[in-house]
Amino acid sequence: MKKNYHGIIPPIVSPVDKDENIDEQGFRALIEYCIKGGLHGFLVAGTNGETMQLTQKERNNAIRICLDQVNGRVPVIAGVMDTSTRRVIENIKALEDMGGTCAAVTPIFYDRHTSQDETIRHFEQILKETSVELFVYNIPPFTGIKLTPDTVMKIADMDERVVGYKDSAAAYTDFLKMVGRYKDTSFSVLSGATPQALSGVLMGADGFVPALGPAFPEMFVSAYEAAKSKDVELTIQYDELIRESGKILGMSKNATAAAKYAISLRGHIDKRVMMPQDVILPEEEPRIKAKLEEVDAMYEELKKSVK
Structure with missing residues (x-):
């Protein structure tokens, strides 16, 4: 059965200017770079997009820009998370007014x-x-409650408009329970725990949501395709590569700052994160740059070996 949400759908970062407003030009360029790299969709205004640091106006601005730039070419999932049901409904009403789906x-x-x-x-x-x-x-980690598979299934059964599940709880057994339940349906099950993601796809998951997807779009897409095709040996090699790239997130006190700096090295956005978060330190920048270049070289070698 066709899944509308599948593959690599990164939690796209929100590039901002010195006033912490969305850098529209940089954001559009980054989105285009990701689409050309083969990414299958976007989660905009998510955790990695600093959604709760943005003002409501700028959160909506990020969503608006993403929807406009994508222009229906790939799916866009918009973060509307908030502190009450009424607030979330108001956020969704704004999304509906922008044409989000x-x-x-x-x-x-x-x-x-x-x-x-x-x-x-x-x-x-x-x-x-x-x-x-x-x-x-x-x-x-951000909501203070871990949803059980039974709870998610009850929600999924409410309405056909509940179309998918993104798991960032990293409870692998629970995740596989969801994968098995929805394997032959139109309901999508995506992993938000990148270290477990490729094995999850081998087991039938529909894709994953990697923070570093915009830094390595082609590599993540190739990894997903290897796992989706059940090429176990190649998937193992890609898993090693993805785990190596994941070291970038631990090279700074703030994983969001590390991801944003790595993505900025592709030339489209600034590394700036929003107050009051820790920023990338000068001595951390060359280490992250070296790791990004190392992963690029490893990916090139892997491509040669596959040919």
């Missing part, structure tokens, strides 16, 4: 969570008052 919804956060049922009620009300497709986004 899919929203990523987390449990609410900055809250004393009391049950899984509150998130079920959250989605029930959102579905009543909005018309877009929804992705269930499970990211417990």
